[in-house]
Amino acid sequence: AQSVTQLGSHVSVSEGALVLLRCNYSSSVPPYLFWYVQYPNQGLQLLLKYTTGATLVKGINGFEAEFKKSETSFHLTKPSAHMSDAAEYFCAVSDKGAQKLVFGQGTRLTINP
Amino acid sequence: DVKVTQSSRYLVKRTGEKVFLECVQDMDHENMFWYRQDPGLGLRLIYFSYDVKMKEKGDIPEGYSVSREKKERFSLILESASTNQTSMYLCASSLRGNRNQPQHFGDGTRLSIL
Numbered sequence: 001a002q003s004v005t006q007l008g009s010h011v012s013v014s015e016g017a018l019v020l021l022r023c024n025y026s027s028s029v030p031p032y033l034f035w036y037v038q039y040p041n042q043g044l045q046l047l048l049k050y051t052t053g054a055t056l057v058k059g060i061n062g063f064e065a066e067f068k069k070s071e072t073s074f075h076l077t078k079p080s081a082h083m084s085d086a087a088e089y090f091c092a093v094s095d096k097g098a099q100k101l102v103f104g105q106g107t108r109l110t111i112n113p
Numbered sequence: 114d115v116k117v118t119q120s121s122r123y124l125v126k127r128t129g130e131k132v133f134l135e136c137v138q139d140m141d142h143e144n145m146f147w148y149r150q151d152p153g154l155g156l157r158l159i160y161f162s163y164d165v166k167m168k169e170k171g172d173i174p175e176g177y178s179v180s181r182e183k184k185e186r187f188s189l190i191l192e193s194a195s196t197n198q199t200s201m202y203l204c205a206s207s208l209r210g211n212r213n214q215p216q217h218f219g220d221g222t223r224l225s226i227l
Contacts, residue, residue: 009153032213043203043218051213090155094212099144101216105155
């Protein structure tokens with residue numbers, strides 16, 4: 001079965017510092033991978049997705065993620081954190097043979113001034 | 114723009130009540146989903162639907178049922194609400210097709226069962 005592990009339930013960085021949110025997946029088929037962001041009291045918003053092709057995927061708000069098959073990873077990065085990036089971030093993998101998503105447990109990102 | 118609308122942002126109900134959560138999407142999507150979100154547990158799939166009048170159980174269907182009479186509307190029903198169903202409920206929709214289709218989410222309903 002497909003699964004996703006997000007390392008670190010809470011990550012705290014200073015404003016202007018590098019943001020790195022880790023995601024590892026397990027998939028028995030070529031994976032389709034997604035990152036979502038959830039701001040307080042809102043639903044999830046798609047940040048970016050990997051399907052096929054280029055392994056470095058650019059998303060909204062300056063975020064990007066790199067698909068590394070050998071490491072089964074899809075880590076999310078942003079070179080310089082902004083206060084508005086404070087939110088919860090979810091990594092997800094598309095389920096085999098179905099159109100469901102399997103979500104990680106989420107990482108709450110805090111930005112320190 | 115894509116829009117998934119959940120009927121209530123906040124809802125307070127009593128134990129034993131029958132509770133209806135409504136979700137409407139305006140994107141003509143075939144697939145619709147109901148999740149519950151709890152701290153430390155991420156999103157867990159309750160039920161999903163690939164078409165009108167069609168439903169399939171997700172990972173935690175116990176105590177819930179769903180209804181999809183029209184393509185744009187997907188309802189979640191708590192048959193007899195209990196305090197352990199206090200949670201954030203999220204509805205989502207997506208296009209039928211490849212596994213690369215993203216899901217689009219509503220803003221959620223925060224449900225409290227007293």
